[in-house]
Amino acid sequence: MRSPWRAVLALTVLVGFFACAAVLAAGLAGAALYAMADGDIGMTAIELLLCSALLGTAVGLFLPPVLRVRHRARGHVVDRAAQPELWEVIDELAGIARSRPPDELRVVPGVRIAFWEDAPVLGLVPGHRCLEVGLPLLGGLTVAELRAVLAHELAHLGDREGRPHAVAYRATALVEQVVADSEGDWRRPVLRAWGNLVLSVAAPVNQRQEQVADEAAVAAAGVEAACAAFRRMAALERAWSDYGQQYLAMAPIARRTPDVLLGFRSYLSAPRRQREWAELEDEALDAGPSGPHDRHAPLRERIEAMRAAGGEEPEADDRPAWSLLTSPGRSVPELEDALLVDLGPRAPWPELVRAAVVRKAEDAARRLSRAVLDSGVRVDGRAAQTTVAGVLLAVHRGLGCELVKPALDPGLAPGEVSAASDALLVELLGGAVTAALCRTGRARPELNWDGPCWLRLASGQVVDVERLVGPAVRTPGLVPQLHRHLVRIGVPLDFAARPAEPPEPELVASANGVRCDGDPHDVRVYDSGLLVLPAGSPARKPLPELRRRPGARWVCGHDVEWARLVHRQSGWDVWLQLRGGDELELTSASDTAHDGDPQEGMARLLGDRLEVEDVRQRRREPVHR
The missing domain is CATH 1.20.120 (Four Helix Bundle (Hemerythrin (Met), subunit A))
Incomplete structure (x- = not known):
């Protein structure tokens, strides 16, 4: 075990940021009160009180988001009674990692493995521990590889390197979450500066804790299984995403519920897929850090260090990771049903x-x-x-x-x-x-x-x-x-499918009192075109009925070759160049009644064919044709 001084320094910076401000505020207040007790109620005492109030207010404003931060549990809870064999393995691996076992085990939908502790008081006090295991890992890893990955995660909060290192790792994880949760908060610049300072000081501690976690993985599963697990984890996220897009996306179309993990393992085992994932694993070996405070060394260095350390190599357990579940044929579908949307009856x-x-x-x-x-x-x-x-x-x-x-x-x-x-x-x-x-x-x-x-x-x-x-x-x-x-090949050329129901056009916006050919008209902007109607037409009628009204003019979006929208102080003008050489000009006025934003609707309808000009800052408005 190495000297814990760096971990202690990191914890000191973590707490000292707020403690120094609070102590200084209390000291200034005490000095002011002491001066006032002697009858000296002058500018010095008032300035001391003012500084104390400002510092106290700052602590009161910035401390709550730090103290309130909590991990958000998700996924499906797996209790000990339901999966005693899996929990027995987790307890064994916690002993190898010298970590307190999790209080809760959750299976989550994505490719994820995380061990976190909901620890109060800036992460300094032990709290509720939760282990999250991604469902795809049960189908994408072997038993030996899952053991390596679990031992690695459990060792993050273990004291193989000493208790201060574990506390510092836990506290800095909380700091990262505080900074992430402050997105959009006016306090973010200060919290981010504090977080960067803490993470920079704690970086050597966290990097050493990652090395210790790799050692725990080797102790739990052997060098070869640990190296294979970390290589495979680098490709599993991409594989799960592709599997979802290419195969799981068919489930809603078929209105059937598939065997998700069984299919995922078959997908990974296909010859062409194996070559693809091997290439991804090789690319991950030299991938750079995921962020400025990434705790992990490059994967190639980690694998070389594990191989150099060596150790006893146990017999590899190449069974699918779901073999750790009690009655996998029943447990796997239950987990899938708990995490995924029910699309209909199960089907192979x-x-x-x-x-x-x-x-x-x-x-x-x-x-x-x-x-x-x-x-x-x-x-x-x-x-x-x-x-x-x-x-x-x-x-x-x-x-x-x-x-x-x-x-x-x-x-x-x-x-x-x-x-x-x-x-x-x-x-x-x-x-x-x-x-x-x-x-x-x-x-x-x-x-x-x-x-x-x-x-x-x-x-x-x-x-x-x-x-x-x-x-x-x-x-x-x-x-x-x-x-x-x-x-x-036998295609019946007289085949014709029953036409699909015509899509219902979406009314995006409307404008009443728009000039067209010198007369007032009502304009309806749909997601597929424009409808120009005589003024006073019914507001809420189906599009087919409105198109049949006398004087109605429908302009399909595809028939517009080019358009120009000019914003004026008192309204807007639109010129449309239509196929066949026809033109259409629409001019609004200060008394034009809008429902929605017709300009935005036309921009959405016409895309790059619409040119926009804003003359509202000019003194004179353009002369209309």
Whole structure:
């Protein structure tokens, strides 16, 4: 054990910041009272009292956020009666770490391992201890690796290096939380300066405590398991995020609840994934500090130090970490249900993937049918058809972008529309092809942990629909080739999904008494376009009904090529340049009644196509056309 003088110094700085101010305030008050007791009630006594009051007020203002700070417990509580075997392991590891065992064990949703103590009085007095274990660790680590990680965390508050070091580590963790919680508080600059001073003085103590924690990890699981655990922890957070985006995101679509940990372990074990995580682990070896007061040395140095120290190497326990749970087949689903949203009945991953892929494809096909109907596109003199063959014909005629225009974001910049149209058409047409194949039984989605899910034809061939459709969408001359390929794999070209219900336009803002062509009008700004109505029109009517009123003019957001908004002292002007050469000018006045912010609504609707000018600081307003 090393000399505790640095830990004592850190604790002295921690307490002295406030203690010195309080003692000085009391001393000044005492001096003032002493002077007044002698009958000397002059400027000196008053100045002493004033300084004492200021210091006392400062202590009273800045001490409460430090004393009130508390850790916020989260996750699902796991008591000893429910998981005696896991608690037995934790007690054993606490002995190795020379730390008081936790009073509470919680399983939390993310990739997280933390051991904290809700200690009062600036962290100087022992308090309630809680160990948080992330659910993904139970599926992403082996038993030996979890033992190493748990021992490391428990040793943070252990006294393997002496009691002052443990107290200093606990107190500085509280300081970090005080500074983090002060975000937006006017006292933050002072609290941050105090926190930086404490953390700087305590840095060697905390770094030594991290080294001791690594030694505890080696003692609990062996060098190889400890090194593997720390390498894997560096990649697990990224892996869990990718797993959630690629696979867990399918659960709400399928309306099924998956076996989360079982799937996560299968995901990590896939050959391609193993290569990806190995690369991430290698990158983490030389990663820099996470912040100015990061206690950890680079991972490569930590691993080299653990290997150099050596020690007895126990037999590795390569079972999944969930093996420490009592009856894992029952306990794991219970933990998942306690932490995650109930999405429906439980289903194995292959069944969930099939349901999700089919439902997503059906949704894309319905959106495609709705876009085709709303586009009003005519092909060879007739309205475009919603069948696969009808969409292919329109694409071959160079009308693909027009087909999906109603489904595009109206706020796209002109230069982004073409690429966005192609990408959306590939997605929707690919969904229609997938839905047609699955509905007729000619293809079946299959789970693939190595990448995107497969679509396997009845012949056994795997087809990537978006790669098949994409070239023809971007190069219409390839449509005949695509047509022949779809026929060859059995796609029914007369397939057409029932159109999706048209989205309900959102009314963003309105303005009454706006001049248009010299006459007063009412303007409604929706998330998909502008509606100009004769003055006095009903305020709360459905958009389709308002569009049918005499004198109503609807301007779709996609039909605006360019717009200019000018802010004046007495209102605003808007000029819209529409496709086909038409123009529209709207002018507000001082008596224009607004509901919401029409200018903000138009900025949201038109995006980069809207130029904004503010002339309110000029003496003269522009002359209107």
